[in-house]
């Protein structure tokens with residue numbers, strides 16, 4: 001097993017990455033039910049939390065069935081980040097995560113996100129401010145460094161551990177790389193193999209199949225992996241990886257019934273969390289991703305996205321079930337979208 005302070009996770013835990021506009025409570029529930037061991041909220045602005053911005057506060061919501069969950073915050077001012085950590089503390093997640101990886105210009109310019117990769121003393125002070133402001137375990141998610149000439153993650157890891165960070169997730173790219181090229185896990189492995197490091201080290205970047213998860217586990221020796229883009233529209237990635245790690249065998253692709261069940265579950269959670277109107281709208285972008293690969297599914301999807309009554313949506317989903325009864329779903333390679341400048345991290 002892997003321990004993050006007082007949180008016990010299974011051996012080689014599979015983490016759902018924090019993803020803006022993606023890792024919300026309804027999506028996290030379906031990931032949890034399909035094998036994610038630890039999940040994070042999308043990043044939340046410390047300034048927004050302090051100003052009581054309603055949108056930010058809503059991001060603190062956690063359904064009990066998705067625990068353990070970490071709340072991720074960002075900010076470039078020690079005092080303000082500490083204040084935000086205190087707010088997070090009272091909302092009772094299992095842990096608090098600090099984002100030192102976001103490459104978006106507006107955030108970097110305020111010295112937050114991956115902006116601190118150019119100022120390690122500031123990064124350490126920001127982390128200390130959080131650790132002192134909360135009784136929750138504090139973890140950090142970051143990148144290898146600012147650019148190719150400043151890949152300082154080895155020093156960063158030691159210094160963060162020294163000020164009380166309980167686990168570190170490293171995305172194998174620099175800030176300047178954004179999403180370009182392939183994630184480089186060799187430095188992540190070096191951090192893991194540093195005898196001074198005793199906190200769990202999680203690797204992140206480009207995991208898109210059970211085979212790759214096993215290969216990277218063996219090659220880089222990390223304590224667990226975090227999965228982002230591959231889980232979007234495909235929460236089954238977690239159970240497929242776990243099964244492959246345990247047995248060496250590829251699970252069959254999710255059946256039509258399982259896909260429909262996840263759609264319904266996501267819809268129910270979305271209604272519960274966002275309410276009857278926003279919950280229906282929020283769900284519209286998900287139908288096609290879950291049902292992708294079924295010939296002619298767009299016709300059903302076009303109907304699903306025009307309906308406003310949950311029972312009518314569920315009735316169309318039941319029609320899908322009947323229409324594709326016995327249809328054998330095949331595995332198709334997961335495409336990792338290259339977000340580059342458009343993406344928050």
Ligand SMILES: Cc1cc2nc3c(=O)[nH]c(=O)nc-3n(C[C@H](O)[C@H](O)[C@H](O)COP(=O)(O)O)c2cc1C
Pocket residue numbers: 017018019020021022041042043072099101102141171204205206207226227228229230336339343344345
């Ligand atoms: C749509 C999207 C939103 C993201 N938002 C965040 C975020 O809020 N906080 C964060 O630390 N990383 C964020 N990331 C980065 C992911 O957590 C992860 O580090 C990155 O996608 C690489 O992992 P992957 O190759 O498994 O996708 C985001 C990524 C995507 C694709």
